[in-house]
Amino acid sequence: MTVLLLLLAHLVADFWLQTDQMVKNKIKHLKKHIFHHLLTTGIVLAIIWGYQYEFQNIIMYFILPLIFIIITHLLIDMLKIKLVDSIKRSPTDHIIRLRYFLLDQVLHAMMIIIACLLFFRMKVAEMTTSLLDLYGTNGLSPFNTFLFISIIYILATSVSGHIVKFIVGSLPSELVNFEGELTLRHQMNDTTEKSQPKMENSFTEEYHYFTYSSPLRSRGKLIGYIERLLVIILTVIGSYSSIAFIIAAKSIARFKQLEDRSWAEYFLLGTLSSIFLGLVLGLAVQGIIK
Numbered sequence: 082m083t084v085l086l087l088l089l090a091h092l093v094a095d096f097w098l099q100t101d102q103m104v105k106n107k108i109k110h111l112k113k114h115i116f117h118h119l120l121t122t123g124i125v126l127a128i129i130w131g132y133q134y135e136f137q138n139i140i141m142y143f144i145l146p147l148i149f150i151i152i153t154h155l156l157i158d159m160l161k162i163k164l165v166d167s168i169k170r171s172p173t174d175h176i177i178r179l180r181y182f183l184l185d186q187v188l189h190a191m192m193i194i195i196a197c198l199l200f201f202r203m204k205v206a207e208m209t210t211s212l213l214d215l216y217g218t219n220g221l222s223p224f225n226t227f228l229f230i231s232i233i234y235i236l237a238t239s240v241s242g243h244i245v246k247f248i249v250g251s252l253p254s255e256l257v258n259f260e261g262e263l264t265l266r267h268q269m270n271d272t273t274e275k276s277q278p279k280m281e282n283s284f285t286e287e288y289h290y291f292t293y294s295s296p297l298r299s300r301g302k303l304i305g306y307i308e309r310l311l312v313i314i315l316t317v318i319g320s321y322s323s324i325a326f327i328i329a330a331k332s333i334a335r336f337k338q339l340e341d342r343s344w345a346e347y348f349l350l351g352t353l354s355s356i357f358l359g360l361v362l363g364l365a366v367q368g369i370i371k
Contacts, residue, residue, distance in 0.1 A: 083129050083201055084208070085228040087150070087193045090121040092232060095189075096239035107162055115155055122150050129201075146200040153192040161185045179247035186240075221369060229369065233362055237313055238306040241358040245305065249351045304331075305351075309359035316363025317370065324360075328352060 098117040103110040130136060130143045164181050168174050197203045221229060308327055315323045331352060332339065339345045 082222075082225055082228070083133070083203070084194065084197055085225060085232065086125045086129060087122065087196070088190065089228055089232055089235075090125040091118070091154075091189055091193060092235040092240070094118040094121040095186075096235060096243075107158070111155075111158070114158070115151065118154055119147075119151055123147055133201075141200060146196045149196050149199070150192060154189060157185060157188045157192070175247050175250040179244065182243060182247060226370075230366070233313070233366055234310075237309045237359065237362050241309055241355065241362075242302060242305055244358060245351055245354045248354045249347055305355055308355055309362070312356055312359025313363040313366060316360055317367045319367075324356065328356070 094114075094117040098121070099114060103114055107114065126143050126147050130139070134142045161181055161184075165178060168177050194208070197208070198205065308331070311327060312324055315321065331348075335348055339348065
């Protein structure tokens with residue numbers, strides 16, 4: 082319960098309480114970001130301290146782990162900011178950002194585990210056994226199952242959304258706004274005077290227009306969230322063939338835009354990445370629930 086609670090607190094503070102503006106300028110909003118972690122981690126540690134240790138030894142079970150987690154989080158974030166700022170613009174810079182993003186999250190998870198080992202007297206062997214038991218006959222308690230499902234939900238929505246965004250990179254503005262192509266044909270007839278033989282001269286003018294609309298990123302983000310959650314549910318119940326219908330539905334909705342090769346490649350990369358992450362998380366849930 083302790084590890085799951087602390088991981089959930091970290092994900093809530095890092096992804097739910099952090100706005101897009103805070104992500105873009107993390108140095109400016111670093112104090113607010115740390116306060117969010119201080120708040121969520123403090124609430125969780127208070128629950129652990131009261132439930133498991135009956136509010137005894139506040140220094141060991143509350144103050145020290147709180148200080149350790151917040152300080153290590155601050156140091157890791159500062160390191161990530163410096164590494165990201167040192168990235169030179171290139172066609173593959175989004176892949177480097179993805180590596181730093183994953184490294185950042187892995188380090189945060191490791192610090193949480195280390196805090197549990199140092200301050201809550203957990204042992205590596207016990208934690209390993211508990212992890213292996215997740216796929217055994219014991220499974221999880223109802224409360225731990227709720228915590229696990231909550232973590233999977235955040236991983237499937239906000240975390241996976243960031244990963245997909247890093248994988249596909251930034252979409253050119255002309256492709257973001259592209260809605261479709263409109264062709265107008267205008268046929269003009271020119272008839273000579275009545276005194277002359279009746280001859281019809283005609284020609285056709287053709288105009289090509291590209292229609293654009295302002296990008297609705299929130300709508301695309303929501304579609305990605307629902308897509309991955311559906312993939313997880315279909316994976317858990319073993320209905321793998323139904324996942325193909327999700328891809329087909331997205332393709333039909335974007336049929337006109339798929340005529341552009343660059344946009345089609347972008348669409349395919351994003352969809353496959355999203356489906357892959359949904360499958361991985363779905364298999365994890367399937368192994369633990371079943």
